[in-house]
Amino acid sequence: MQQTAINRRKKAFDKYRHTNSYQPSEKEVQAFYRSREWLSVRRKVINRDHGFDQVELVDFGRLIDGNTVHHIVPLREAWEGRADVDNLEVVSPANHNREHIEKGNKQLNGKRKRIEELKVVTEVVSNDKTEEL
Ligand SMILES: [Zn+2]
Numbered sequence: 001m002q003q004t005a006i007n008r009r010k011k012a013f014d015k016y017r018h019t020n021s022y023q024p025s026e027k028e029v030q031a032f033y034r035s036r037e038w039l040s041v042r043r044k045v046i047n048r049d050h051g052f053d054q055v056e057l058v059d060f061g062r063l064i065d066g067n068t069v070h071h072i073v074p075l076r077e078a079w080e081g082r083a084d085v086d087n088l089e090v091v092s093p094a095n096h097n098r099e100h101i102e103k104g105n106k107q108l109n110g111k112r113k114r115i116e117e118l119k120v121v122t123e124v125v126s127n128d129k130t131e132e133l
Pocket residue numbers: 069070071096100120123
């Protein structure tokens with residue numbers, strides 16, 4: 001399971017790292033997170049990962065529950081990978097924040113970082129909504 005998660009990440013980075021992606025507007029991003037396509041792919045990923053946080057699994061070999069579905073390569077950088085199950089993984093809210101903050105510190109300037117932080121909030125909010133359905 002741990003190796004599967006590691007391989008999935010490598011594959012996603014290889015597939016989407018170098019693409020010159022279409023730049024979606026915030027409206028498009030928000031609409032995507034409310035779409036049937038997202039709800040359906042989200043459910044598939046949770047089933048595939050058995051609801052376990054893949055970051056915790058990769059980093060520590062531990063199984064803890066997760067309820068957030070996270071883009072390995074962010075959807076704003078690889079819009080074409082937004083609904084690709086190979087670019088998605090389950091994470092817990094704590095590790096989700098950690099993933100985005102670490103990425104933010106390494107790669108993003110101030111403006112971009114704020115957008116990423118907004119995105120974390122958006123994903124968690126949309127996920128919470130889904131959990132109630
Ligand atoms: Zn995320």
